[in-house]
Amino acid sequence: MTHNALTDAQxxxxxxxxxxxxxxxxPGSGKTTLLIHRLIHLVEIHGIKPDSILTLTFSKAxxxxxxxxxxxKFGHTEHHxxxxxxxxxxxxxxxxxxxxxxxxxxxxxDGGQKYQILNDIFKKRHHETLNEDDFETxxxxxxxxxxxxxxxxxxxxxxFDWEDIFDLAEDYHRYKRRHHLYDFDDMLISAIxxxxxxxxxxxNLKSKYRFIQVDxxxxxxxxxxxxxxxxxxxxxxxxxxxxxxxxxxxxxxxYPTYLLEFPSRNPDASLYYLSDNFRSDANIVFTASKLIExxxxxxxxxxxxxxxxxxxxxxxxxxxxxxxxxxxxxxxxDQANSLDSVQTKAILYRNKVSAISIVDMLERNQQSFQIKDxxxxxxxxxxxxxxxxxxxxxxxxxDLESFQRIAFKMNGYxxxxxxxxxxxxxxxxxxxxxLIEIPFLQDYQTKTQxxxxxxxxxxxxxxxxxxxxxxxxxLGYLDYLxxxxxxxxxxxxxxxxxxxxYKAIAKPLKSGFDFITRISSLKAFLQTNFANSNEAIVLSxxxxxxxxxxxxxxxxDVNPQIFPGFKAKENDALExxxxxxYVGLTRAKKKFELLHSEFINGSYNGNSLFIDELISQSLxxxxxxxxxxxxxxxxx
Ligand SMILES: Nc1ncnc2c1ncn2[C@@H]1O[C@H](COP(=O)(O)OP(=O)(O)OP(=O)(O)O)[C@@H](O)[C@H]1O
Numbered sequence: 001m002t003h004n005a006l007t008d009a010q011x012x013x014x015x016x017x018x019x020x021x022x023x024x025x026x027p028g029s030g031k032t033t034l035l036i037h038r039l040i041h042l043v044e045i046h047g048i049k050p051d052s053i054l055t056l057t058f059s060k061a062x063x064x065x066x067x068x069x070x071x072x073k074f075g076h077t078e079h080h081x082x083x084x085x086x087x088x089x090x091x092x093x094x095x096x097x098x099x100x101x102x103x104x105x106x107x108x109x110d111g112g113q114k115y116q117i118l119n120d121i122f123k124k125r126h127h128e129t130l131n132e133d134d135f136e137t138x139x140x141x142x143x144x145x146x147x148x149x150x151x152x153x154x155x156x157x158x159x160f161d162w163e164d165i166f167d168l169a170e171d172y173h174r175y176k177r178r179h180h181l182y183d184f185d186d187m188l189i190s191a192i193x194x195x196x197x198x199x200x201x202x203x204n205l206k207s208k209y210r211f212i213q214v215d216x217x218x219x220x221x222x223x224x225x226x227x228x229x230x231x232x233x234x235x236x237x238x239x240x241x242x243x244x245x246x247x248x249x250x251x252x253x254x255y256p257t258y259l260l261e262f263p264s265r266n267p268d269a270s271l272y273y274l275s276d277n278f279r280s281d282a283n284i285v286f287t288a289s290k291l292i293e294x295x296x297x298x299x300x301x302x303x304x305x306x307x308x309x310x311x312x313x314x315x316x317x318x319x320x321x322x323x324x325x326x327x328x329x330x331x332x333x334d335q336a337n338s339l340d341s342v343q344t345k346a347i348l349y350r351n352k353v354s355a356i357s358i359v360d361m362l363e364r365n366q367q368s369f370q371i372k373d374x375x376x377x378x379x380x381x382x383x384x385x386x387x388x389x390x391x392x393x394x395x396x397x398x399d400l401e402s403f404q405r406i407a408f409k410m411n412g413y414x415x416x417x418x419x420x421x422x423x424x425x426x427x428x429x430x431x432x433x434x435l436i437e438i439p440f441l442q443d444y445q446t447k448t449q450x451x452x453x454x455x456x457x458x459x460x461x462x463x464x465x466x467x468x469x470x471x472x473x474x475l476g477y478l479d480y481l482x483x484x485x486x487x488x489x490x491x492x493x494x495x496x497x498x499x500x501x502y503k504a505i506a507k508p509l510k511s512g513f514d515f516i517t518r519i520s521s522l523k524a525f526l527q528t529n530f531a532n533s534n535e536a537i538v539l540s541x542x543x544x545x546x547x548x549x550x551x552x553x554x555x556x557d558v559n560p561q562i563f564p565g566f567k568a569k570e571n572d573a574l575e576x577x578x579x580x581x582y583v584g585l586t587r588a589k590k591k592f593e594l595l596h597s598e599f600i601n602g603s604y605n606g607n608s609l610f611i612d613e614l615i616s617q618s619l620x621x622x623x624x625x626x627x628x629x630x631x632x633x634x635x636x
Contacts, residue, residue: 013272023272027586028279054209058216090191146185147221147253206233217242221253275302282309313592343551350563357504369537372544379523391512394459397430411476464506464515493561496601542584553588
């Protein structure tokens with residue numbers, strides 16, 4: 001078999017003509033290749049008109065990628081196949097319907113505008129601001145309600161207050177209707193409604209798209225499947241390509257159960273399997289297949305490597321984030337001086353916050369890169385805003401706004417009464433002078449305020465790295481976080497990961513002012529569009545790396561309570577996290593390294609469940625790159 005020849009399994013599936021079909025495939029087995037060849041077979045063998053075949057993809061990027069790969073492969077552009085996302089299809093359908101009745105709609109911007117609306121709604125019910133983390137969660141939960149078509153009595157799990165989420169979802173819905181605003185889910189719901197209402201429109205579409213192919217069907221939601229089913233003609237020409245082990249959007253309503261039930265609901269369905277991995281070193285394939293066996297709810301699949309085994313996946317252990325980042329910098333900068341052909345390298349992580357110290361490091365080294373899912377909001381995170389308020393108050397002791405932000409988050413024993421006194425009496429003076437003069441304080445309380453004054457004087461003189469440590473310890477910020485973890489919806493490991501990242505950015509800087517300036521320049525730097533650039537170095541969340549491949553993959557921050565996340569105690573959630581790890585691991589062609597810091601923000605990190613699983617099954621090589629006297633390499 002040459003590199004370009006289809007395997008028998010790929011060929012068999014690509015020859016599928018009419019009727020429902022499901023192809024279950026492993027990572028790197030050529031799903032895209034298969035879909036493209038099927039298009040050609042439909043046209044050239046069966047004489048089907050290209051524009052009557054609709055290929056639905058998960059993202060706009062994959063639709064574009066497929067169109068590009070089709071052209072590269074077959075060189076001709078005269079075939080007008082349709083590649084688009086399910087949302088795009090729903091959008092154009094609903095838009096033309098509205099046009100026909102002389103109405104318009106406004107698309108809601110998924111970032112800032114959505115935050116504003118949800119924040120206003122949240123404030124009305126809870127009398128407090130919706131923080132960044134809770135916004136993500138709420139937005140996902142609302143999406144989940146729509147995409148899984150949940151009713152109030154159908155929600156399970158005690159991790160969220162579903163009654164409250166339903167109330168907020170209803171407020172949000174009413175707001176959108178009042179302002180003629182539509183988000184992605186509305187588009188689908190509205191398209192389904194008009195299709196159900198108009199048999200003529202349905203007939204028209206059924207004959208327009210005689211064949212429908214769906215890529216990445218494991219992440220298609222229940223609502224999306226309902227939409228697709230409405231488009232199917234009598235022949236039920238639905239060709240699904242999926243890997244249930246790569247279903248990673250459960251939190252947004254992915255519905256892989258549809259696939260598991262597909263064979264029994266469609267007894268005539270043809271089933272195909274792709275089990276050759278053309279992407280990765282055999283060691284990576286073996287490791288991935290062993291790891292995913294930890295999941296119970298899955299189709300059993302064979303996984304055969306096409307390439308030889310050269311090097312085992314590595315777990316590299318470092319003392320701390322700083323040493324880890326230095327190692328990463330070496331790996332990435334090597335590239336620039338290398339005479340070999342350019343290697344694509346990805347740094348993958350579970351949460352966006354993991355990117356920020358790497359962005360800082362790469363920008364300082366003037367190393368170009370591209371970033372997917374840019375972590376813009378991380379630079380406006382409340383925890384960072386708190387630190388900035390400490391720095392600002394130290395530099396500008398008259399700043400009432402900063403003081404108000406942190407008054408109850410440090411060990412100054414400030415009461416609401418004291419805060420009110422400061423507000424009415426500071427008149428542009430130093431907050432600390434006002435605190436010291438408060439008439440209703442006992443002597444010992446005044447002494448505390450004098451101590452606070454000295455501490456902020458001290459804070460002003462410290463380099464920002466030491467200053468963050470001082471805020472955490474001497475000013476009691478860590479205690480505040482510890483006492484409020486459950487109310488703030490975070491774990492200490494999560495808070496430590498953030499503080500660690502901010503300290504890494506602060507390390508080379510001299511003053512609090514430099515720190516504040518650096519944060520805003522990194523924010524501005526990220527606002528430039530990196531998503532479309534063609535750089536060989538890619539930073540991405542694992543979610544964002546779906547469907548991509550790289551010569552080398554470095555996975556970072558696989559930490560306890562972070563990955564798998566602390567909410568992943570129940571089986572379903574844990575299985576989804578394991579699938580996410582599996583997606584990250586299977587992006588690598590030649591080299592996979594998991595970079596592990598032994599300490600996060602000065603506290604012992606411990607091993608994540610996934611690291612323990614890899615070690616206990618001897619799936620990886622374990623290397624200590626720290627200076628704590630451990631042997632350089634130990635084969636576990
Ligand atoms: N028959 C084949 N022989 C050799 N290489 C192939 C063959 N089919 C596909 N490939 C190559 O295998 C790699 C993976 O293919 P592709 O990206 O289509 O996989 P995939 O199944 O979509 O992967 P994933 O689900 O992990 O994103 C590509 O580099 C592709 O060119």
